[in-house]
Amino acid sequence: MPESDLGDIGADEFREHGHAAVEWIARYLEGIEARPVLSRATPGQVRAGIPDAPPEEAESLTDILADIDRVVMDGITHWNHPGFMAYFAISGSGPGILGEMLTAAFNANGMLWKTSPAVTELEEATLDWLRQMLGLDAGLRGILMDTASMATFSAMVAARERATGGETRRRGMDGHRLRAYTSEEAHSSVIKAAISCGIGEEGIRRIRADGAFCMDADALSAAIEEDIAAGWTPLFVVATVGTTSTTSVDPVGEIVAACRPHGIWTHVDAAYAGMAAIADEYRWALEGCESVDSLVVNPHKWLFTPIDCSAFYVRDPAALQEAFSLVPEYLRTEDRDVTDYMDWGLQLGRRFRALKLWMVIRRFGRAGLAARIREHIRLAHVFAARVESDDRFELMAPAPFSTICFRYRPHGMSDEPALRDLNAAILDAVNATGTVYLSHTALRGAYVLRLAVGNLRTTKRHIEQAWVAVTESLGHLPIH
Amino acid sequence: MPESDLGDIGADEFREHGHAAVEWIARYLEGIEARPVLSRATPGQVRAGIPDAPPEEAESLTDILADIDRVVMDGITHWNHPGFMAYFAISGSGPGILGEMLTAAFNANGMLWKTSPAVTELEEATLDWLRQMLGLDAGLRGILMDTASMATFSAMVAARERATGGETRRRGMDGHRLRAYTSEEAHSSVIKAAISCGIGEEGIRRIRADGAFCMDADALSAAIEEDIAAGWTPLFVVATVGTTSTTSVDPVGEIVAACRPHGIWTHVDAAYAGMAAIADEYRWALEGCESVDSLVVNPHKWLFTPIDCSAFYVRDPAALQEAFSLVPEYLRTEDRDVTDYMDWGLQLGRRFRALKLWMVIRRFGRAGLAARIREHIRLAHVFAARVESDDRFELMAPAPFSTICFRYRPHGMSDEPALRDLNAAILDAVNATGTVYLSHTALRGAYVLRLAVGNLRTTKRHIEQAWVAVTESLGHLPIH
Numbered sequence: 015m016p017e018s019d020l021g022d023i024g025a026d027e028f029r030e031h032g033h034a035a036v037e038w039i040a041r042y043l044e045g046i047e048a049r050p051v052l053s054r055a056t057p058g059q060v061r062a063g064i065p066d067a068p069p070e071e072a073e074s075l076t077d078i079l080a081d082i083d084r085v086v087m088d089g090i091t092h093w094n095h096p097g098f099m100a101y102f103a104i105s106g107s108g109p110g111i112l113g114e115m116l117t118a119a120f121n122a123n124g125m126l127w128k129t130s131p132a133v134t135e136l137e138e139a140t141l142d143w144l145r146q147m148l149g150l151d152a153g154l155r156g157i158l159m160d161t162a163s164m165a166t167f168s169a170m171v172a173a174r175e176r177a178t179g180g181e182t183r184r185r186g187m188d189g190h191r192l193r194a195y196t197s198e199e200a201h202s203s204v205i206k207a208a209i210s211c212g213i214g215e216e217g218i219r220r221i222r223a224d225g226a227f228c229m230d231a232d233a234l235s236a237a238i239e240e241d242i243a244a245g246w247t248p249l250f251v252v253a254t255v256g257t258t259s260t261t262s263v264d265p266v267g268e269i270v271a272a273c274r275p276h277g278i279w280t281h282v283d284a285a286y287a288g289m290a291a292i293a294d295e296y297r298w299a300l301e302g303c304e305s306v307d308s309l310v311v312n313p314h315k316w317l318f319t320p321i322d323c324s325a326f327y328v329r330d331p332a333a334l335q336e337a338f339s340l341v342p343e344y345l346r347t348e349d350r351d352v353t354d355y356m357d358w359g360l361q362l363g364r365r366f367r368a369l370k371l372w373m374v375i376r377r378f379g380r381a382g383l384a385a386r387i388r389e390h391i392r393l394a395h396v397f398a399a400r401v402e403s404d405d406r407f408e409l410m411a412p413a414p415f416s417t418i419c420f421r422y423r424p425h426g427m428s429d430e431p432a433l434r435d436l437n438a439a440i441l442d443a444v445n446a447t448g449t450v451y452l453s454h455t456a457l458r459g460a461y462v463l464r465l466a467v468g469n470l471r472t473t474k475r476h477i478e479q480a481w482v483a484v485t486e487s488l489g490h491l492p493i494h
Numbered sequence: 495m496p497e498s499d500l501g502d503i504g505a506d507e508f509r510e511h512g513h514a515a516v517e518w519i520a521r522y523l524e525g526i527e528a529r530p531v532l533s534r535a536t537p538g539q540v541r542a543g544i545p546d547a548p549p550e551e552a553e554s555l556t557d558i559l560a561d562i563d564r565v566v567m568d569g570i571t572h573w574n575h576p577g578f579m580a581y582f583a584i585s586g587s588g589p590g591i592l593g594e595m596l597t598a599a600f601n602a603n604g605m606l607w608k609t610s611p612a613v614t615e616l617e618e619a620t621l622d623w624l625r626q627m628l629g630l631d632a633g634l635r636g637i638l639m640d641t642a643s644m645a646t647f648s649a650m651v652a653a654r655e656r657a658t659g660g661e662t663r664r665r666g667m668d669g670h671r672l673r674a675y676t677s678e679e680a681h682s683s684v685i686k687a688a689i690s691c692g693i694g695e696e697g698i699r700r701i702r703a704d705g706a707f708c709m710d711a712d713a714l715s716a717a718i719e720e721d722i723a724a725g726w727t728p729l730f731v732v733a734t735v736g737t738t739s740t741t742s743v744d745p746v747g748e749i750v751a752a753c754r755p756h757g758i759w760t761h762v763d764a765a766y767a768g769m770a771a772i773a774d775e776y777r778w779a780l781e782g783c784e785s786v787d788s789l790v791v792n793p794h795k796w797l798f799t800p801i802d803c804s805a806f807y808v809r810d811p812a813a814l815q816e817a818f819s820l821v822p823e824y825l826r827t828e829d830r831d832v833t834d835y836m837d838w839g840l841q842l843g844r845r846f847r848a849l850k851l852w853m854v855i856r857r858f859g860r861a862g863l864a865a866r867i868r869e870h871i872r873l874a875h876v877f878a879a880r881v882e883s884d885d886r887f888e889l890m891a892p893a894p895f896s897t898i899c900f901r902y903r904p905h906g907m908s909d910e911p912a913l914r915d916l917n918a919a920i921l922d923a924v925n926a927t928g929t930v931y932l933s934h935t936a937l938r939g940a941y942v943l944r945l946a947v948g949n950l951r952t953t954k955r956h957i958e959q960a961w962v963a964v965t966e967s968l969g970h971l972p973i974h
Binding site for chain 2: 111167340351369455
């Protein structure tokens, strides 16, 4: 092949298909409601449309982009659909998509400040903006990670090193009985972090939650005392602001007070609900966080930024560096007074994630973001009011934010297995409509339906549609 | 605000700025050579261009995109520049950029098969294509991770659980003296993984490398025997195909043979050089990998895919699941015979990373990718020939792929500190030209310059430019 054929595609080809892709995306987003929100693909269907062997020769981008429609599209569950109300609903907004385009074009790796100063400095500046928007104190410094799971894991490892004076880093965990704490309602990522870092499942003590699904701080204090007496070293607690099942808020101030005498690292998982604090009247969500050691919020959850983008704040970056920093000769630089984010965690390579977040914050403004968050909470409570007004249904948990836990419970029925079957059947019927996608959870043994509002396209009409889908599903239930 | 003002930006606004962004990217890539490859920004310069406080009100995308030029651009080290020959040079090719656009638009989270079947199935299919292209055996199954660091870490945790029968997952690392092995030339991520998972730095035994910087398999065998006698449990080895400093290749077959009698998990870090195996005459690079337990290659390094995209292959996915799987009620599904990739690692949320890789492989074809890799190796050896032909310079390591280690060494000079100063001065002078960016490493105490070819825009002209920059820098050296 001539040298000229061994480069990238040419500028003309990029322009042609780039413009086509923009048009394709605009039409996809405009027409999203015509598609079923939950993919109806059967297992193996997408793969069956893909040749078993890779192409030997080059194909045209025209053919490849056509296959997005032909092969991929039916296998997409549309997180962009206004009827997506499962898990936590999200939006990769227009400004965020443009940010990802530019990030891909720069293709910069921000492992060191030097390898693209703008990657590091825009990250520092944008995360300080977000800190201010959340009302967090100026003692916290931020880093973007891919997921809250990695943020919680990084905090746990840093806490482990702080508790053992760096001995576990050097010599490993043999000889250490370490304990971390979180509520029974906390996210599975806390347990995964404990497994991963060598503390183990038994090293996590799940603290009882109260009637509103919030951690009981007195039970935490008692557990810590008991563990110390039994020879454990308590080192880490994860409080949750917005638990995954019910969005309950742990009493962070009380938890910090319980932990401080013992030097326990306090980490807050505010991945979803922390963003509510951008609206003044929800500033209370992060109350008590003034003196935590670390905190994570996810712009890719409720701040309209494409995944992945998780903002991890830490009071003492040196603690992360003492856990993770390891600079081989080839990465040594002479630069001083700069941040080399590779020293703050396990991963070396780092995407330019700040660009999309910076663009989202600027395009919507703090006030615009607050208004959208406020609207999502309002919409969720429109749905909650429908549930409350129908005596066949019941709300299953307080709903401080935009997530509603409810179930069908006709005639005061109390047979839990039967209620589980009925509500699972409702979930299947609702999700089969293609207009709405809900998910479920378990609360104290009860099977519970969840509706979460967080997509920018969701309006009151979609909330009403969801309620119609739920009530119409009753006509198709097995006899009870 | 009216409800209509609380959504995403409108389709017209997205189109207008999306087309502008495509045009901007095309011009940026066309004009890349006019920019200095290494950013000349001083510490704090980018941040000084960004307001301290977030905007209260919405700004226009026109203003925001203009700030990319005004604030961000001077702080970018241009990984797209054909003169980028530092670390490992990479390319986020046009097809890859288009893939990222679509990924951002779908904004799907592939944590479960159900949450977007196409995310999972395209990943399975594309990674099987890549497996075939690399000549790896059909017993390996793939998952895309963000970085090779996470792949190596995941493999180490899985090995830990296999070695302890799941006891460390349940009860933590207390009571376990675990040993992992890698060569003294291995990547820092192996040590970071050991720190993170509780094995500790002392739990990693660095095995001597031979004169060609390859792991000495006999020394490995001896170390394993010695450790067993001393009460350690050997569980994991990382062999490297393409070490970071010199791209040396460990003798994987011999390492596997040394490990097999002891049930040690063999993991191969082929992040950079594994891709060479796509070209038939470099198929040897992955020889010996037929029966390894796991292997990682990075499409974001030498397969023209935007970061992040790391392909992690494992023989026994159940081992990953036994280490990491933890399915809370809200993620339980009825789907059978599907892959839920969230069970394979620490992170829950997962971007649709396969799309860009699938597009890159299709647009270039296997033959086109092989031709490009072959050309990069040829170009690197053009540079090596210049070094060899000039008796003031010397090659410092064998160069099996596209990376050349060399240094200036006039008059057979043997004063290592003086040689370090001279070569560091050459590096600074070369990088200050703006036409080429090299990096350095240390080899057996010597300070060594590195030139790596991996960017699709690099041609013979740029290699010659690099050599000119190096030789012209000699005129500015301090007197020696």
